[in-house]
Amino acid sequence: MMDAEYDPKTESTYECLDCGNTVLSTTHPGECPVCGATFRNRSMPLE
Ligand SMILES: [Zn+2]
Known part of the structure; x- marks a missing residue:
């Protein structure tokens, strides 16, 4: 299941x-x- 916490793996x-x-x-x-x-993490939602 998807977790809100970031998984480093x-x-x-x-x-x-x-x-x-x-x-x-x-x-x-x-x-x-x-x-x-600088790179930006695309998986991080823009708010
Ligand atoms: Zn570039």
Whole structure:
């Protein structure tokens, strides 16, 4: 069942805010290898 708590073993999609590059990772990828901007977790709902 889905849990509201973040599961670190689950892969999340991170999207670069600057160039739109995406990466699937279990941990935050840090900086975009293409442009050096910061990735954002796309699975996190915008509020
Ligand atoms: Zn980028």
